[in-house]
Amino acid sequence: MSLSRRPLFSLALAGLLALSACATRPPASEPEALAEYEFNNDPLEPMNRGLYVVHNGIDTVLLRPAAEFYRFLVPQPVRGGVRNALGNLRSPVIFLNDVLQGDPERAATTLARFLMNSTFGVAGLFDVAKAAGLPGHSEDFGQTLAVWGLGEGPYLFIPVIGPSNPRDLTGFGMGIAADPLTWIIADGDSTAEALGWTRTGLTAADTRESLIEAIDSVNQTSLDPYATLRSAYRQRRAHEIRNGGDNAAPSDALGTGLGAGGSSYAPR
C-alpha cells in the first residue's frame, strides 16, 4: 500500500502546485495565437495538465490494471451482457433527456427499448430491441443544457473522470440526482446499497475496459496526449450534442469524461 500511496501523494501535490497557474491569454496583436487560445477553450491549462498527470498516475496503478483484470476475469459474451444491462439501467435518464430536448421520437425509442430489453432481454442483458431495428442512443443532462443554449465553460480535466467542463460536470451530477435508482438505493437496505456499489464498480470497469486500446493508442502515438484528448473530447461532445448521426451506445451516456460516447465504435 505504502508503495502505491507515495507516488500518488506526490502526484497530487504536483497537481495542487499547478492549481495556482493560469494560461496566459495572447495579446490582440497576435490574432492567430489568440484564435487558437479561444479555439482550445482551455484558460486553466496549467492546472488541467497537473490534474492530467495525477489522473495518469491513478490510471497506471489502479484504473487500467482493474480494467485488464475485468477483461481477464469476465469472458466476452458476459461483458457484452453487462454493458447492455448497464445501458438499460440508464434508460430512465436518457428518456428524461430525450423529453427535455423536445424529441418525442427518440424518447419513444428509449421507452420502447427499455420495455423490450427489460423483459425479453432478460433484465437488459440482451439488446433485443437493437436486433428488432431499434438501436439505442446516449443522451445526458450536459447535452440537454447545451441544447438549451448553455455554454460549456472552460475545459476541465478531472482525475478519474477525465475530460470535462462545468456544463458537463453539472450535467453529470444532475444525471445521478435524476436517476430513480439513486433514490431507490439510498432508501434501501444494505443489499440495495451493495447493488449500488456493484453498479458503480461495473460501470467504471466496463468503461475503462472499453477504452484500453483507444487510450493506449493515444499514449503511444500522440506527441501530446493531453492536447489530443482535449481536442477529441470537445469535438465528440459537439457531435453528440447535435445528434450528429452516430449513435453512441446507451452505456456511454455518462455525460462527461473519457466514458462519454467513447466506447461504441458501432456502425450506423
Place this chain on the structure above:
Amino acid sequence: MNRRSLLSAALAVPAATALLGALPARAEMDIGRASSFIEATGRELVATLNSNQPIAVRRQKVADILRQAVDVDGVGRFILGRWWRVATPAEQQEYMQLFEETLIRNLSARFGEYQGVTFSLGRSQQRTEDDALVNTVIQRPSLAPFSLDWRVGEVGGQPRVVDVIAEGTSLRLTQRSEYSAVISRNGGKVAPLLDAMRQQIAALAAREGR
C-alpha cells in the same frame, strides 16, 4: 434533405452518370465520384494489408497508395497551421517529409492488427460546398465494426482524401491541436516538433520490428 433521400441520391448519381455519359466538370466534389474513389482506394489498401508479402514490400505499396490518395501536402500544411510561416524553408521541407513518413509508419506499424480487415461503403453524404464525405464501415476479425468518414476534396483535378473523421472527431483537427501544443510548449519553435516526430518515427519503425 433527409438521410434516406441522400442515400438514394448517392446511389442514383453513378447510375445517372453512366446513362447520361460525360457530365460537365464541376468544381465541387461529386458524391458518386468520391465514393467510387474511396471504394477503389480502400480495396487496394485492404488487398495490400492482407497480402503475404514481406513487411517492407507492403509498406512501400501502402506508401504509394497513400501518396496517391491523400492530399499529403494540403493536410500537412493544415496541421502545422499558423506555425507554417514560423518555420524556416528547411524546416518546412523536413516537416513535410516527416509528416508523410509518420502517416505511412503509423499504418505499417499496425500491419499485424489489420490482418483480415474488410471494409464496406456506408451511407454517403455531401457535407460542404466543395468536399464530399464518404462513410465506410471497417471490420476486423473478432472486433466490433466501426464507422469512418473520409472527407474527399478535389485537388489538382483529382479526388483526394483531405481528412478522416471518426464519430465526429476530425483527425486533422486533433493532430493540429497536438502539434501546436508541442510547439507552444517549446517556446514557439518548430525544431522540437521535428525532433519529436523523428523520435516517433523511430519508435514506430522499432515496433514494426522485422
